[in-house]
Amino acid sequence: MSQGSNFVDYVKICCRSGKGGAGSAHLHRDKRTAMGGPDGGDGGRGGHIILRGNAQFWTLLHLKYRKHIIAGDGMPGGSGQKSGKTGKDEILDVPLGTIAKDAETGEILFEITQDGETQILTPGGRGGLGNWHFRTPTLQTPRFAQPGEPGVEQWMILELKVLADVGLVGFPNAGKSTLLSVVSAAKPEIADYPFTTIVPNLGIVSYRDNRSFIMADIPGIIEGASEGKGLGFRFLRHIERNSVLLFMVPADTNRTIKEEYEILKKELNNYNPELMQKPHVLAVTKCDMLDEELTLELKKELPNIPSVFISSVAQKGISELKDILWKAIHS
Structure with missing residues (x-):
């Protein structure tokens, strides 16, 4: 996945669906009929704007740079009950996990989660009925037909929530990007200062027997992220979509491991209590500097969830971590 400014998880677009074609008010005429009955066809419907997973x-x-999306107009009906051509639909391909919202009301309209799934974002106007629909025993030659319905023009918001099996949760510098680069082919930009990761990085982690799962490094949480500090809300929403949360706490934290885990948990709970229902796994990172004695000491203060001591750099504990995550995803 491309880095930095290439990751866009929010766009606002103006959608204009096509207007329906007018019905025809034609009366049948041929060599033998100077004044026949109504035979005006229906107008074609206007083009929809459709999202496709x-x-x-x-x-x-x-x-990002397509501010105006415009679908085609329907064509008018013709004689001989010929229907007008349907306006051209405008189909927008979007990643799975895209949510469509009405920009004015903020109402969530739908979410795209399956490959190939389609949903109408802005429906085209219906075509007008031709005059042959309006004939009655008392009105045998109606000289009128329905106009087509107008299209719809409105601003829409598309928001992406990354779909992944495992979401990495931890303060900046907990070693999330390093872990991702070790267990998958993702090449996150890694640097040694807080908030290094400013876009979610996704990596496919290979597991035994050709199986794999998707891991997302979500930008570091800082205390107060749930109140919108730092890059807070924008990134917390990506965590909602992961099935397992992997909490990462470095062995050299200046708090106890349990305290740091509790702070991370509190941030998530403040943002969305439902996140507490997901399976939690703990990885104590940067363990290449620990001796056995220190490791045993630290084990005593771990919270009561599946835990593993790892070092991404020394490749220590990585297979064990994959086993625990696989079990948690499929439990």
Whole structure:
């Protein structure tokens, strides 16, 4: 997945669906009939604006600069009860996990979660009925038809929540990007200062027997993220979509491991208590500097959840971590 500014998880677009074509008020005429009955066809419906799930897409970048999405208008009906042509639909491919919202009300309209799934974002106007629909025993030659319905024009918000099996949760510098680069082919930008990761990095982690799972490094939480501090809310929403949360606490933390875990948990709980229902796993990172005695001491203060001591750099505890995560995903 591309880095930095190429990851776009929010776009606002103006959608204009097509207007329906007018019905025809034609009266049948031919060599033998100077004044026949109504035979006006229906107008075609206006084009819809449709979202389609595409598993190959990770970002909404391709829509960032397309501010106006316009579908085609329906064509008018013709004689001989010929219907007008339907307006051209505008189909937008989006990554799985995309949520569509009404920009004015903030109402969530739907969410795209399956590859190939389609949903109408803005429906096209219906075509008008031709005059042959309006004939009655007392009105045998109606000279009128329905106009087509107008299209809809409205601003929409598309928001992406990353879909992954494991979400990494930890303060900046907990070693999340390093772990991701070791267990998968992802190449996150790694540097030694807080808030290094400013976009969620996704990596596919290979497991035994050709199986795999997706891990997302979600940007570091800082105390107060749930109140919107730092990059807070924007990134916490990505955590909602992970099935297992892997809490990462470095062995050299200046708090106890349990305290740091509790602070991270509190942030998540303040943001969305439902996150507490997901399986939690703890990885104590940067353990290459611990001797056995220190490791045993630290084990005594661990919270009561599946835990593992790892060092991404020394490749220590990584297989054990994968086993615990696989079990948690499939439990």
